[in-house]
Amino acid sequence: MKGNVMTREMTGAEMVIQALADQNVEHVFGYPGGAVLPIYDAIFSQNQVRHILVRHEQGAVHAAEGYARSTGKVGCVLVTSGPGATNAVTGLTDALCDSIPIVCITGQVPTHLIGNDAFQECDTVGITRPCTKYNYLVKRIEDLPRVLHEAFHIASSGRPGPVVVDVPKDIQFAKGVYSKPKDFPHTGYKPKLKGDMDKIKQAIDLMAHAKRPLFYTGGGVVNSGKAACDLLRELVKLTGYPITSTLMGLGAFPAADPKWIGMLGMHGTLEANMAMHDCDVMICIGARFDDRITGRLDAFSPGSKKIHVDIDPSSINKNVKADVPIVGDCAHVLEDMIRLWRTGAIHPDKKSLQMWWTQIDNWRSRKSLAYRSSNDVIKPQYAIQRLYELTKDKDVYITTEVGQHQMWAAQFYGFQEPNRWMTSGGLGTMGYGLPASVGVQLAHPKSLVIDIAGEASVLMTMQELSTAVQYRLPIKIFILNNNYMGMVRQWQELLHGGRYAESYSEALPDFVKLAEAYHAHGIRCAKPADLDRAIKEMIAIDKPVLFDCVVDPKENCFPMIPSGRAHNEMLLGDAGVSAEDAITEEGKVMV
Amino acid sequence: MNAPSTTHYPAAPTAQKLETHTLSVLVDNEPGVLARVIGLFAGRGYNIESLTVSETEHRQHLSLITIVTTGTPMVIEQIKHQLDRLVPVHHVVDMTLAGNAIERELAMVKVKGKGDNRVEALRLADAFRARVIDATTESFVFEITGATDKIEQFINLMLPLGLVEVARTGIAAIMRGPEGM
Numbered sequence A: 001m002k003g004n005v006m007t008r009e010m011t012g013a014e015m016v017i018q019a020l021a022d023q024n025v026e027h028v029f030g031y032p033g034g035a036v037l038p039i040y041d042a043i044f045s046q047n048q049v050r051h052i053l054v055r056h057e058q059g060a061v062h063a064a065e066g067y068a069r070s071t072g073k074v075g076c077v078l079v080t081s082g083p084g085a086t087n088a089v090t091g092l093t094d095a096l097c098d099s100i101p102i103v104c105i106t107g108q109v110p111t112h113l114i115g116n117d118a119f120q121e122c123d124t125v126g127i128t129r130p131c132t133k134y135n136y137l138v139k140r141i142e143d144l145p146r147v148l149h150e151a152f153h154i155a156s157s158g159r160p161g162p163v164v165v166d167v168p169k170d171i172q173f174a175k176g177v178y179s180k181p182k183d184f185p186h187t188g189y190k191p192k193l194k195g196d197m198d199k200i201k202q203a204i205d206l207m208a209h210a211k212r213p214l215f216y217t218g219g220g221v222v223n224s225g226k227a228a229c230d231l232l233r234e235l236v237k238l239t240g241y242p243i244t245s246t247l248m249g250l251g252a253f254p255a256a257d258p259k260w261i262g263m264l265g266m267h268g269t270l271e272a273n274m275a276m277h278d279c280d281v282m283i284c285i286g287a288r289f290d291d292r293i294t295g296r297l298d299a300f301s302p303g304s305k306k307i308h309v310d311i312d313p314s315s316i317n318k319n320v321k322a323d324v325p326i327v328g329d330c331a332h333v334l335e336d337m338i339r340l341w342r343t344g345a346i347h348p349d350k351k352s353l354q355m356w357w358t359q360i361d362n363w364r365s366r367k368s369l370a371y372r373s374s375n376d377v378i379k380p381q382y383a384i385q386r387l388y389e390l391t392k393d394k395d396v397y398i399t400t401e402v403g404q405h406q407m408w409a410a411q412f413y414g415f416q417e418p419n420r421w422m423t424s425g426g427l428g429t430m431g432y433g434l435p436a437s438v439g440v441q442l443a444h445p446k447s448l449v450i451d452i453a454g455e456a457s458v459l460m461t462m463q464e465l466s467t468a469v470q471y472r473l474p475i476k477i478f479i480l481n482n483n484y485m486g487m488v489r490q491w492q493e494l495l496h497g498g499r500y501a502e503s504y505s506e507a508l509p510d511f512v513k514l515a516e517a518y519h520a521h522g523i524r525c526a527k528p529a530d531l532d533r534a535i536k537e538m539i540a541i542d543k544p545v546l547f548d549c550v551v552d553p554k555e556n557c558f559p560m561i562p563s564g565r566a567h568n569e570m571l572l573g574d575a576g577v578s579a580e581d582a583i584t585e586e587g588k589v590m591v
Numbered sequence B: 001m002n003a004p005s006t007t008h009y010p011a012a013p014t015a016q017k018l019e020t021h022t023l024s025v026l027v028d029n030e031p032g033v034l035a036r037v038i039g040l041f042a043g044r045g046y047n048i049e050s051l052t053v054s055e056t057e058h059r060q061h062l063s064l065i066t067i068v069t070t071g072t073p074m075v076i077e078q079i080k081h082q083l084d085r086l087v088p089v090h091h092v093v094d095m096t097l098a099g100n101a102i103e104r105e106l107a108m109v110k111v112k113g114k115g116d117n118r119v120e121a122l123r124l125a126d127a128f129r130a131r132v133i134d135a136t137t138e139s140f141v142f143e144i145t146g147a148t149d150k151i152e153q154f155i156n157l158m159l160p161l162g163l164v165e166v167a168r169t170g171i172a173a174i175m176r177g178p179e180g181m
Helices: A012-022 A034-044 A057-071 A083-097 A124-131 A141-156 A169-173 A197-208 A219-224 A226-239 A270-278 A330-343 A350-364 A380-391 A404-412 A433-443 A464-470 A486-495 A511-517 A528-540 A585-590 B033-043 B073-085 B116-127 B148-161
Strands: A007-011 A027-030 A050-053 A075-079 A102-108 A134-137 A162-168 A175-179 A213-217 A243-245 A260-263 A281-285 A305-310 A324-327 A396-400 A448-454 A476-481 A521-525 A545-550 B019-028 B050-057 B062-071 B089-094 B101-112 B131-136 B139-146 B163-168 B172-175
Touching: A007 A012, A012 A034, A012 A141, A012 A169, A012 A175, A027 A057, A027 A433, A034 A075, A034 A102, A034 A169, A050 A464, A057 A075, A057 A083, A057 A102, A057 A433, A057 A464, A075 A083, A083 A102, A083 A124, A083 A162, A102 A141, A102 A169, A124 A134, A124 A162, A124 B033, A134 A141, A141 A162, A141 A175, A162 A169, A197 A281, A197 A305, A197 A324, A197 A330, A213 A226, A213 A270, A219 A226, A219 A330, A226 A330, A243 A270, A260 A270, A260 A404, A270 A350, A281 A330, A305 A330, A380 A404, A380 A448, A380 A476, A380 A528, A396 A404, A396 A433, A404 A448, A404 A476, A404 A486, A433 A448, A433 A464, A433 A476, A476 A528, A511 A521, A511 A545, A521 A528, A528 A545, B019 B033, B019 B073, B019 B172, B033 B062, B033 B073, B062 B073, B073 B089, B101 B148, B116 B131, B116 B139, B116 B148, B139 B148, B148 B163
Parallel strands: A027 A050, A027 A075, A075 A102, A102 A162, A134 A162, A213 A243, A213 A281, A243 A260, A281 A305, A305 A324, A396 A448, A448 A476, A476 A545, A521 A545
Antiparallel strands: A007 A175, B019 B062, B019 B089, B050 B062, B101 B139, B101 B163, B101 B172, B131 B139
16 A cells, blocks of 8 residues: 555545554455455555464454454454354454454445345344454445444453454445544543552551451453563562462462462362451452352352452452452552552561461462372373463463363463463354464464363364465464363263263374374374373474374363352362361361 | 261352442443343343433433333442443433432323213323323323332323223433432
8 A cells, every 4th residue: 555644535444454554464364255355455555564364253353353352452353244243243343342453344335225124244243243343344445444443442451352343345445535543532531540649558557457358369460461460479479478369360370379379269279268268458469259269159258358449340249249349450550559568568477477377378278279190191280280381481472272271281381471372261162263373373473372172172163274384384273182071071970970061082083194184293102101202292383283282081180179169169079188187177178 | 078968058048138220321322232232231141120211311322211210239239330331321320329310201001981980081181280191982092200109100090990000111211400410
């Protein structure tokens, strides 16, 4: 596209691409179709924005999510009307649940055909209304530039999320005047960044007098940015308090730090969940008290005062009543907290803290993540541990699918930095990891990108391996193949009397041959003794690898809080250390 | 492995006391804005008892939506935050919590009858300050304005006198005093 004036005449299709370029979009993930052909024409005649052709629109959104989450930028998607838009819905919902900034441009039938049941017509704004942060149907060319720039602003500010812009085909052809992004005085939409100072003072006062404090942090810290993660590390160091995090928050605080007590929640560590239950001051930063975190609500951390920092006021007091609610951006609030802590001449109760840490170390000593190792069959936990040991010194990004392998990855892969961990937390979308790793690898071409997968999940979006091959993206798909939808099988074992209805992965493909069919590389490993060599081989190959790691089919993911139970009612595996006095009287009955 | 034999699934939460609140929601009058608000209520399982919508500030294209809803105090607080989070929503004011709001509703009530019933209907309408806006030899249409309970009472009185049908606007609410929203 030539011309460099601030405002100039161009077609709607050209405006779409120009707006992406002006918003610093380097890659757009998409799939062409009748209703977006003018935009594809505009893509053809420029080289500012690179289009990545996926194999299914769901894959386009997940790839954009991986791209967004690993860079902190907005992920961009372009799909056609009708089936293009409906196929994107799973990805959009996933992005909404996990607060990922996405702008998704959908083609639409020409305005005069809208509502006529035209070919490949669907009510895109109607269908995507509940699964986006906001959406637009652009009916006038005059509105298009403003809407496109506004979409990026809304997607990336406040609590991030997906925004859909539905552009009818006649609007793509229409000519209008394009304008560059500027500040839009959107009166109704003003996310609050600074926290209320009085509330932050109250929070610091509570924290200063805590006897059994605990930081509980989530994906909001990662979304807030690198600065928020650095500030969190500083505050934890200043206070010396223990910290746990949700699945989405992993990496905001380094797992190697002794203050880190592991992930919490349904498959969290014993020490994290017991500390949640027994703490007296809970400092929740950028997390939302999801049911996978709280377990039984009326038994959730009964004795604690709760400080809740969140940019989204509707997250506060939704599930759990906060004693000190602070609406604001994590980085802004953490900065204020640190300043007040430093200037406040605060002397925490050292003796109580010492006792609290002794108690936590006691829980730690039960080794709730322990499992029985084997020389004959690869234990899935062992596979993740080896993967971690052999990759931890590299520049590595991890994505996952959903299920047991995801939880084992969260438990056994130590994340030291934010934006290195891409997983579907809120929606729990099987098939997320492979396309997400495509997006991550594009954003970080020199890095090692591994999708820790299950054999059932990965088959849901396997076609995206073709995308990886086309663009020479050397992603590593590390499949923990246990021949079952493992988490479904585990629930059936624990909750449905061992009736394994439809959870056996019948008629699996030969993954090595499948890889070859896609012109990728296949590796199979079934013996613990061969594992290290096979992982090293996987890392060394400079093309997409499908690694079929055959693991123990019967292994369950522990610890586990069955849904609707309290934090001190965990089920533990049989390999942990039994220490009777490490757990409360109430907990003993259940554990 | 030591799973107890009973089910691990949780029991449903116990019911809490419900409250009724009137919310005034100022929104951009753009296509789909009402669908967003209603979709929010439907999608999250909130109740709508009454809903009134009209553009109130033409120049700025702002509409006022008045919603009467029921829920536990925690749910009502959630509803307000969820509404406030919608991009085209400018303000959400809880008129019930604000405490000094006036709420009015308009109803048109059709009554059919002859003889004593017809006279009685007219007398009651007079007492309730309802106006006759249509009449035939065997029917009236009354227009009545007031708080919801007054309208309910009037309709109940008309029931034995030959009530045919009622059309109601739903509640509009505004604060007393000089201050705006």
